[in-house]
Amino acid sequence: MSFFNSFLFYDLVFLILFSTFIFIFLYKRRKKLDREGWLFLYRTSWGIKLINSVGTKYKKPLNAIAYLAVACGYFLMVGMVYLLGKIVYWYATIPELAKVTKIPPVMPLIPYLPSIFKLDFLPPFYFTYWIVIIAIIAIVHEFGHGIWAKVYDVHIKSTGFGFLGPFLAAFVEPDEKQMQEKKIFPQLAILASGTFMNILTAVLFLLVMWLFFVSVFSPAGVTFDTYSFSQVPIASITAVNGVQVIAPSSENILKIMNDGLNELESGTTSYLSTKEMVSSQNDGFFLFLYNDAPAIRSNISGAITSINDVNVYNKEELSAELLKYSPGDVISITTSDGENIETKEVTLESNPLDPTKPYLGIGYNIQQNRGGIEGKIYSLITSFKKPNVFYEPIINPELATFIYNLFWWIILISISVALVNMIPASIFDGGRFFYLTMLAIFKNQNVAKRISSLVAWLILLAVILMMFFYSFSFFI
Helix, strand or coil: CCHHHCHHHHHHHHHHHHHHHHHHHHHHCHHHEEEECCEEEEEECCCHHHHHHHHHHCHHHHHHHHHHHHHHHHHHHHHHHHHHHHHHHHHHHCCHHHHHHCCCCCCCCCCCHHHHCCCCCCCCCCHHHHHHHHHHHHHHHHHHHHHHHHHCCCCEEEEEEEEECCEEEEEEEECHHHHHHCCHHHHHHHHHHHHHHHHHHHHHHHHHHHHHHHHHEEEEEECCCEECEEEEEHHHEEEECCEECCCCCHHHHHHHCCCCCEEEEECCEEEEECHHHHHCCCCCCEEEEEECCHHHHCCCCCEEEEECCEECCCHHHHHHHHCCCCCCCEEEEEEECCCCEEEEEEECEECCCCCCCEECCEECCCHHHCCHHHHHHHHHHCCCCCCCEEEEECCCHHHHHHHHHHHHHHHHHHHHHHHHHCCCCCCCHHHHHHHHHHHHHHCCHHHHHHHHHHHHHHHHHHHHHHHHHHHHHHHC
16 A cells, blocks of 8 residues: 555645644634643633533532542552552663663653554554544543532633644633632542543443444454573573574674574574574573474464464464374465465474474463553453454454554543543642642641642652663663
């Protein structure tokens, strides 16, 4: 597909047209704009009637839900502080993590971010995605602030949009004086309501994504995450590509290796590896090397969809089909990467554990075994997908993938925005939320302010350390 027929081309055209529209819009209304630093604010009364209507009509149930919103706020705040501390710890103790993730830990969300940093573990992020998601998340977030402000009889002065070039924001402006005169709990509810609405948005779109996925996608093959590999003592490696290794070490091995796949000998056994794979390992005593197996020798990649024209839909079916053959048999393996289909002839070898059985040499990452909070969240979001199953859409593949990825990004960004907004620092909702909590505990404004200020400085220190360890890892 040529660039001019790709969605990226139309997306870039949309970016240019939208940026032009924003420039003209701001220029014509320049007298109505208020400037705060680099941000231009355009105040309106749009949505106030709807906010007042919802806040008045459903005041009683919303008052009850406020307790859930506040609890959600505390949960998100604790979760974000824990996550921030864990990331600092990871970058400090695992320098290789920075080279794997590639993207800086503090990075604004911008269109084409995965392409800019070559992040193959994230789907494309188009400008069209960005503008749709920002509109959904910002409006829902601010609508939440507005309706709970109305529930507690805080006047909404204005609504509107903020502009930083083509980058947009939405805002609801409550009467700050009225809000500060309220008791602590109503203020907590109003502050937490925006992130609470973002979490509800994530849950809603998780359901929508699941319904879309099970309706449109069907199993079509088996995915594998790696080739079979072994842990090999560096001291046992005697040759690389037939060239003898003197004083085996990672550095000396890398000097001999070529680009692409290399053959490394350890005793009478041959292994395969690339320069990138060896250089990423800093153990000093062992290397993880690919076993010299048919899959990697034949460069089998993508999802395996059939063996000798027999379709396989999961790894159990793949294993059962392979067991029909013997070592030395030549089989036809068809693979797909979602766009291209390829068929290769592969000669099976003897399984190292049982020489009577055939051996292809692929491996799987078992996603169910992910631990910790992150693993549980990941498992929940992807629970409708069977591990190591390759799915194909029954409708137009580009359209189906575009819609699915849009839902995926909405969920991810909704949760991210909710977490970031509850950071206990003054520029976020979490800053005043934390201050009010300290005020409720200590009953003293000066103490609450000092504790809030200290925590904010600690958060800033954690961010600085995180960026330092991230940057320092590239010089190791």
